[in-house]
Amino acid sequence: MTNRTTRPVVRVLRDRDARLYLSGVVVSGFGTSALWLASGVWVKDLTGSDGLAALCVLALWLPTLAGPLLGTLADRVRRKPLLIGVNLLLGALLLTLVGVDTPGDVWLLYAVLFVYGAAGVVHDAAESALVATAVAPTLLGDFNGLRMTASEGMKLLAPLAGAGLYAAYGGASVALLDAATFVLATGLYAALRVREEKPAPPTGSRRERTAEGARHLWAHPVLRPLVLAGGATMLCAGLNGAMLYAVVDDLGRSPAYAGVLYAVQGAGSMAVGLLSGTALRRLGERRFAAFGITLLALAVTLRAVPSDLSALVGSAAIGAGLPAVLIATLTSVQRETPDALLGRVTATATTLVYTPNVAGLAAGAALVELVGHRLVLVALGVVLLVTAALLRPPFAGIRPPSAGVSPSSRP
Secondary structure (H helix, E strand, O other), X not given: OOHHHHHHHHHHHHOHHHHHHHHHHHHHHHHHHHHHHHHHHHHHHHHOOHHHHHHHHHHHHHHHHHHHHHHOHHHHOXXXXXXXXXXXXXXXXXXXXXXOOOHHHHHHHHHHHHHHHHHHHHHHHHHHHHHHHHOXXXXXXXXXXXXXXXXXXXXXXXXXXXXXXXXXXXXXXXXXXXXXXXXXXXXXXXXXXOOOOOOOOOOOOHHHHHHHHHHHHHHOOOHHHHHHHHHHHHHHHHXXXXXXXXXXXXXXXXXXXXXXXXXXXXXXXXXXXXXXXXXXHHHOHHHHHHHHHHHHHHHHHHOOOOOHHHHXXXXXXXXXXHHHHHHHHHHHHHHHOOHHHHHHHHHHHHHHHHHHHHHHHHHHHHHHHHOOHHHHHHHHHHHHHHHHHHHOXXXXXXXXXXXXXXXXXXX
């Protein structure tokens, strides 16, 4: 990696507030990833039901549908105190899981996971808005890439740690670990040196304020194509994810081999996170996203080939291609949205981009039984190539996002 490539990343890491943010991502992400895996195992052990165990993921994801409404909270108050409050709330809430030890207590775990998911939507919206005021606009792509790298790194390590802790001491120990990470993250956010003006009093009805984020996205010529392409890509990613165990079975491997493919995919995501800032500056958000979607299309199609090498290369390419559209979309939202709307717009974009992933997983579970995984994977490759082509023109001629923006424009 050249010095020219690494210099912006080094600038991000030298920034005190950026380092604190990234540390908070690592700490809280570790606890969240550990609990995500352990919660399903916990319910399975208590009830013996695979269906009830799967509901843990649903409980975490369901609040995302209310993203436009929840995001308004991040625009009503100062974001730093809100982040601190959300982390303390979740830390305290997780302590209630210490008493979950019978099938009759499972409802409490679901309730905590639901609140956890809702608080996560508010947390992500507030964090994104606060980052946009603390990090120079020219470095937002680098920061978001590093955030992706840190997040994916935790997804590789934390589930193993959570599984080991659960096996040794039970589910309550994982809940306590997650609570401790939120307390530590609270200290990191409290140390931020960010100046925030008090938000202006709200105007209009609650419904009008909630819809304002969606109106901004739909009317914006930069954000609308990225969000639509992101949602289509995540729908295809969900369908692809549902094919994973069929791919593993086609290779003649045991289901545990899926863990190897997940690890390779995570490594690809970590690598692209380090390079995304430079790629965004050279290509612009749309072309960077289109490049990632094209890579994802080729990788998904490659998975249809029953070969260990194809599966491994495809997984690495999926890990590298998929984050491109996510990083490009988030960076554009932060750059192109007024501060007063940033919480709502971030949460709305998150809902529109990530919710199709759940629908894709559900549809893929049915399709893999009806038509087989190879046909589905090839069809997904075609759809993704079309999505990438539609994202490029007529937007390829628009200036890269960093043009005309200098660190002096930082709030």
